[in-house]
Amino acid sequence: MTNTEDSVSAMAVRSGIIIALGNRDTILSLAQKETQIVDLGGKTVVPGFNDAHTHFLSMGLHLSHVNLSDATSMEEIVKRLAEGAKKTPKGRWVLGHGWDEHKFTDEKRYPNRHDLDRASKEHPILIIRICGHMSSANSLALQTSNPSRVAEGVDVDPKTGEFTGLLFEGVARMAVYDLQPTLKEMREGLRLAIREAHRLGVTSLTDFVTPQMVRAYQDLRERGELKIRVGLSLRWSDRSHEGYSIDVLEAMGIRTNFGDETSKITCVKLAIDGSLGAHTALLHNPYSDDSKNCGAFIDDINRIRESVERAHCAGFQVAIHAIGDKALDYALEGIEKSVKARPRSDHRHRVEHAELTSDEQLRRIRDLKVIASMQPNFIGVWGRPGGMYERRLGRERLLHCNMYRRMLDDGISICFGSDGMPFDPLLGIWSAVTHPIESSRLTSEEALTCYTLGSAYASFDEKRKGTLEVGKLADMAVLSDNPLSVDPDSIKDIKVEMTIFGGEIVYRRNH
Numbered sequence: 001m002t003n004t005e006d007s008v009s010a011m012a013v014r015s016g017i018i019i020a021l022g023n024r025d026t027i028l029s030l031a032q033k034e035t036q037i038v039d040l041g042g043k044t045v046v047p048g049f050n051d052a053h054t055h056f057l058s059m060g061l062h063l064s065h066v067n068l069s070d071a072t073s074m075e076e077i078v079k080r081l082a083e084g085a086k087k088t089p090k091g092r093w094v095l096g097h098g099w100d101e102h103k104f105t106d107e108k109r110y111p112n113r114h115d116l117d118r119a120s121k122e123h124p125i126l127i128i129r130i131c132g133h134m135s136s137a138n139s140l141a142l143q144t145s146n147p148s149r150v151a152e153g154v155d156v157d158p159k160t161g162e163f164t165g166l167l168f169e170g171v172a173r174m175a176v177y178d179l180q181p182t183l184k185e186m187r188e189g190l191r192l193a194i195r196e197a198h199r200l201g202v203t204s205l206t207d208f209v210t211p212q213m214v215r216a217y218q219d220l221r222e223r224g225e226l227k228i229r230v231g232l233s234l235r236w237s238d239r240s241h242e243g244y245s246i247d248v249l250e251a252m253g254i255r256t257n258f259g260d261e262t263s264k265i266t267c268v269k270l271a272i273d274g275s276l277g278a279h280t281a282l283l284h285n286p287y288s289d290d291s292k293n294c295g296a297f298i299d300d301i302n303r304i305r306e307s308v309e310r311a312h313c314a315g316f317q318v319a320i321h322a323i324g325d326k327a328l329d330y331a332l333e334g335i336e337k338s339v340k341a342r343p344r345s346d347h348r349h350r351v352e353h354a355e356l357t358s359d360e361q362l363r364r365i366r367d368l369k370v371i372a373s374m375q376p377n378f379i380g381v382w383g384r385p386g387g388m389y390e391r392r393l394g395r396e397r398l399l400h401c402n403m404y405r406r407m408l409d410d411g412i413s414i415c416f417g418s419d420g421m422p423f424d425p426l427l428g429i430w431s432a433v434t435h436p437i438e439s440s441r442l443t444s445e446e447a448l449t450c451y452t453l454g455s456a457y458a459s460f461d462e463k464r465k466g467t468l469e470v471g472k473l474a475d476m477a478v479l480s481d482n483p484l485s486v487d488p489d490s491i492k493d494i495k496v497e498m499t500i501f502g503g504e505i506v507y508r509r510n511h
């Protein structure tokens with residue numbers, strides 16, 4: 001059975017597994033004591049979406065911050081933060097999340113300390129850009145924290161010598177505000193995130209986690225609240241509150257796939273560069289809108305290389321964040337060296353994003369059997385003419401951006417995710433199908449497969465998930481329309497009517 005099946009109107013489930021799918025009358029006749037029958041109402045049914053790259057728990061925490069993700073002007077940013085400040089006692093932090101200056105209709109620039117001071121001078125304010133690689137703080141936040149102790153990433157006006165409020169990458173942000181939520185806040189964030197996932201038809205995902213986050217997942221799991229299947233991708237870091245050092249990973253003695261179908265360890269996540277939006281993605285040639293800048297390494301490249309090899313040898317799948325073309329070269333070189341040193345036929349190592357690719361790089365990705373972990377919503381949100389990709393990279397390089405069609409045709413495995421920008425699989429599928437570069441478009445069936453079976457393959461779960469078949473987990477989404485037959489442009493308007501997790505209806509849309 002393929003991905004969508006119009007003739008399926010009911011299914012029989014036992015212990016969370018599909019035992020029969022088809023016509024309602026036939027299914028009813030199968031009913032036995034321990035068999036549960038789910039009436040699918042004759043609507044389009046697809047396998048539950050599987051977001052292969054998302055910051056799920058963090059998204060849940062951000063749901064309680066001031067939401068800036070759909071703000072379309074600097075004025076709107078200031079207004080929303082001022083409203084947030086009004087509800088917050090003086091002196092307490094106001095946190096905002098998700099701004100994207102490319103959506104501004106007034107001035108397309110980063111909000112600085114003076115903009116934020118207009119929202120409040122009596123509350124420290126910190127807002128994080130949509131990409132997570134950049135933040136902005138107001139004057140009180142800068143005064144309180146005195147970030148001069150960290151020079152790197154803390155932006156200073158060359159004329160006045162004053163802080164501009166802009167903070168590039170996590171070290172600079174943490175010098176101003178160390179976002180360290182409590183375990184209770186994490187559990188609460190996770191609950192909000194799970195609700196959001198069900199609303200959008202997501203039943204599986206990969207999250208990038210720290211030790212504290214793993215505790216929150218385990219707490220919810222033990223309480224029977226983890227109604228989502230999570231691949232825990234362990235973040236590599238020498239700072240224990242931010243991730244796992246390579247020594248710890250080796251000492252744990254476990255490897256990829258430890259766990260069960262509710263939660264398991266998948267990969268180890270390392271990052272080489274930042275993001276295009278923040279001008280920190282590492283490029284071979286300078287940014288089109290910043291001619292002296294080629295981006296930056298996020299960490300020491302020799303330590304990253306060594307860690308990739310050690311994680312591989314310890315039996316882990318590795319997932320390497322590489323957005324710029326230069327970062328991708330380093331990622332592929334690291335994987336190649338590791339695989340050569342200790343061959344493993346089914347390593348399924350991943351490169352996260354791989355947004356800018358040359359012919360040579362595509363060949364290496366295919367030959368090394370590396371999975372391209374892509375976020376099609378990026379191209380939907382920023383890839384339109386005059387959008388962020390074109391500004392940062394120029395027209396020529398735009399043609400080499402997010403080459404889904406070419407990748408599939410070349411035999412490269414793709415998994416789709418959202419990176420939470422925004423978390424919405426149907427928006428992602430729409431983006432891949434309506435890619436602004438026509439030659440890079442996928443069919444809706446291919447895009448759906450990348451978001452289901454492709455992601456299942458990336459976490460070694462293709463035998464249990466990703467298609468609607470007898471013997472697979474009863475995870476699915478019932479949709480208002482069939483993405484394979486509607487006009488491609490209206491895919492983004494399709495609504496999730498119902499989400500089913502292990503045979504249980506966990507979401508039903510109110511009409």
Ligand SMILES: [Zn+2]
Nearest residue numbers: 053054055419
């Ligand atoms: Zn990410």
